[in-house]
Amino acid sequence: MNGTLKRAALACLLMFGLLMLNVNYLGAVKAEDYRTDARNQRAFYARYSVDRGWITADNGKTTLAKTVETDSDYRFERQYPNGKMYAHILGFFAPESSRGIELAAGKYLDGSHPDLLVRRAIDFISNEPPKGASVDLTIIPKAQEVAYNALRASGKRGAIVAMNPRTGAVQVMVSLPTYDPNTIAVPNKSTAAKAYNKLDADEQDPLLNRATEKTYPPGSTFKVVTAAEFLEDDPSRTPETQVAAPQVLDLPQTTVGLPNYGGAACGGGQVSLRYALERSCNTPFAKFGMELGWDKMREQAAKFGMGEPIPFTLPVAKSDIGPEEELAALAQLSIGQRNNQMTPLQMLLVAAGIANNGEVMKPYLINKIVGPDGGVLDETEPDPMSEAVSSEVAGKLKDMMVSVVQAGTATAAQIPGVSVAGKTGTAEHGNSPSPHAWFIGFAPADNPEVAVCVFIESGSAGTDATGGHTAAPLAKDVMQAVLSAK
Template sequence: MNSPLKRVSVACLLMFGLLMANVTYIGTVKADGLRTDSRNVRGFYARYAVDRGWITADNGKTTLAKTVDSGDKTFRFEREYPLGKPFTHVVGWFAPESASGIEAAMNRYLDGSHPELVVRRAIDMVSGKPAKGASVDLTLNSKAQEIAYKDLAGTGKRGAVVALEPKTGKVLAMVSVPSYDPNPLAKANKDTVNKAYNKLNKDDNKPLLNRAIDLTFAPGSTFKTVTSAAYLSDDTSRDENTQVDAPDSLPLPGTSISLPNYHGESCGGRATLVEALTISCNTPFAKMGMELGYDKLKEQAEKFGVGQPLEIPLNVAASNIGADEGKAALAKTAIGQQSNQMTPLQMAMVAAGIANQGTVMKPYLVNKIMGPDGAEIDGTDPEELDEAVTPEVAGELTKMMIGVIENGTGGAAKLPGITVAGKTGTAETLPGKPSHAWFISFAPVEDPKVAVAVFVESGSAGNDATGGAVAAPIAHDVMQAVLGR
């Protein structure tokens, strides 16, 4: 072969190699970006060519999201959300260029592109049928979900409700208010969807945020259950009758101020643990926190799940007790103030862990996944997250929380013929601003079926709202719905 031919051959081989490298790069590294690029019209049309799987609850009995055949050749399938606002933050929406909630988290099952559905996808392609996705059944109790939403939204409150099954971690209810109708966001028209989304995004009340898992808030006195757990675990000789100091105010080390009890109330100077929790004294729990030290309090909180990354499969914001800022700050942290920040889901996990004899289960929303033929192709098995406390300590905490319901600030959560355990919380926010109202609980104590956290945001229930008056009645209704009473 002469020299010119050799050079041509080498050049051709080089160009072929570069071509293959570019094809490989585009098909692997750039594939997802190109597929989701807003300028990819083909991808836009393809989203509406799939008979997307349904989203259900109550073991398939309740439809939360469905696909209907529009008859339009360009946008054949449309997404609808029959029950709307109560379920929006969990179910989410499927829009021309994006998705949220379960629609996003479980998208590859719903649109049939998951590897477990590859055979079905190939059959549909060969037969000329529209691609069909799998259906996702959620753990939600639709009755409890709708009641939680009604109790919050119907009275103009902002906040969240989370209910868990203590023994498994199933999310029985997850409501965030304010909510919105997801249907306008599912239209096959970018301009219509963008207009609806922008209006929601500019709303000062932030309806797009899921207050149950996207945001953290000061938990107030509900966190005293965690401080109590650390205190009891630190010395096995302690129980609910252990006497603790309960001064009217507690001097804070390194400062010129003292920490008072709520509204300056007196707790008698000395009290048992059960008495201190029942009337929600601040000073004994603040002192406990300082005696335990930052590391022990943080370790106890982490055992309940604080700070651990969670996907349920929705992403959950990390709760935290804040940094170590010294003894005075720790006193406030121990009563759920200072830099202490929890999601409502996290506080539901605290209640559920105590209910489940100290074992915290990993929360989850997906019950099972059914293929297009209706056969179950996957399901969620309950998984232990951590042992927060021993069964003995959980038993002592339960007795203390029963006292809150029977003799203290949580009486509004009582259920006829059922023993309920709970804890109220009123968390200060900015100076001069109303407090957040909280309540956590579980029932029946003898065989817990539901644990609840209710959060009512500052200012949405009046200027002097308390957990016992505002949040406990909502927990009562949700527990009643789950228990069928």
């Protein structure tokens, strides 16, 4: 009898041990899988039981995303008052996913961040729904609206992004085509999935943030980078330094020459560096690149942030000048072609670095995090990213970029009473007859408050194809809007 009891007791202990082992396995190892499982309705309802923090701009004066209480089983619902205008910044808060600021600042917005631990405890004790913190962005709403309407009026795909070059605060970020995040941010899995899948299948790719998530050949805007290394390489060089500017540049190891845009002549074959940048001559800058070599060109590009992902609030595709090849390839990438691929955000940093006396600031979108009680939990401080060029070289580049706007290819970016610096770009790509159109610049040139990059995807064909014709006027509108909002 005792033996039977012992065996039964051992069996019970063994089963109890196995049960506890399984409980611990489920709790410690599989808990996250079960919590995020699409079939877990408890997690789904919990997602909409939080009074999610609002997303604002202009120190809380403009509401970009808000939470409203409903009478349904889902207590709260997310809404975006101007969803299409801010879609690529805000992203969306959907039943099973998030994107944009909704994802990047998600723990603050849903109240799960450690900074909100006391707040969560108070809500629990008082039987109130959990409250998240609000996120205030650096965007200037009036300038954002101007950029959005200007790009939409062009009828083209593209992006416009602007920032304060002295701080890195992003003032404008627009990408077209866009989408309405309200169609995805509904507390219904099937409806949200259907809306998302429709956008995802759209050939125009409206979900893509063209300002940050894709790279394109930058065309002649990259000549600013080439000019930067040309000046850094020899401090005695100035905007008035005479440089060779043939109508066609002979390239090594090939019978194909590199011409200026449209096959035009560049002065009389010998011009000042200022004139070469003003007229956006190809041959001088292609020649500079070959003479400087791959190592120096890559090093200069890296100082502006190329070759590594840019640290930013939102995902950013890596910009790069491409792998080392023959010298002919180096000549082409030195004028922004070949395998040279940049995001508009990256080219914005080129303009901003020059505007800020050679120092590139880390770009950022979040101004501050404000708790449910109104207290500031976190506030972004300006943070230098790199020194792209010396202040002396930055001054020379700034001087030449002012000439580009005053008397060169970017006269359409002129603002009455304001000195503007800039550079246009027209980039061939694939077999398309319509090149990309670019403009980078800043204003006021002597005390910059805004740097901007305008990118028009497959802008136009023929005489309307250039960045000076297509992109520069939009940049003017955006810079004016930022300056008038001060």
